[in-house]
Amino acid sequence: EVQLAESGGDLVQPGGSLKLSCSASGFTFSDTRMYWVRQAPEKGLEWVSTITSGGTTYYADSVKGRFTISRDNAASTMYLQMINLKPEDTGVYYCVRRRPGDAQRLVPSGRDFGDWGQGTQVTVSS
Numbered sequence: 001e002v003q004l005a006e007s008g009g010d011l012v013q014p015g016g017s018l019k020l021s022c023s024a025s026g027f028t029f030s031d032t033r034m035y036w037v038r039q040a041p042e043k044g045l046e047w048v049s050t051i052t053s054g055g056t057t058y059y060a061d062s063v064k065g066r067f068t069i070s071r072d073n074a075a076s077t078m079y080l081q082m083i084n085l086k087p088e089d090t091g092v093y094y095c096v097r098r099r100p101g102d103a104q105r106l107v108p109s110g111r112d113f114g115d116w117g118q119g120t121q122v123t124v125s126s
Helices: none
Strands: 003-007 018-025 034-039 045-051 057-059 067-072 077-082 091-097 120-124
Touching: 003 091, 018 034, 018 091, 018 120, 034 077, 045 067, 045 077, 057 067
Parallel strands: none
Antiparallel strands: 003 018, 018 077, 034 045, 034 091, 045 057, 067 077, 091 120
16 A cells, blocks of 8 residues: 655744655655645645656746755655745645656646645744
8 A cells, every 4th residue: 555654844934944754655666756745725736846766856946946855765755855934835745656657747737646645734934
């Protein structure tokens, strides 16, 4: 059974930092493209970042230069280091994995794409 478990969300002041983790199991993590997607209160899903199985990374313009995606294949874990956080970064952050047979997308097409974790809440507020 595929399991994705996000952790690390918290309440942080503007300008602060957080590191999110996504612990994965039930599939060959090292072969899998992974994503971070977030959802702000009363808004739609927003793609944040992608890391390929080879370690190539991509970022949304809104987080470029502030967020860093990484992976530890030995630990089957993906990370999102976030610095200089802004109130607009507030939301639930989801870990998503590309399923075998899914298109090789840079950005997940929606909730029907891939497998999703339960999410972790990030709140940026003074």
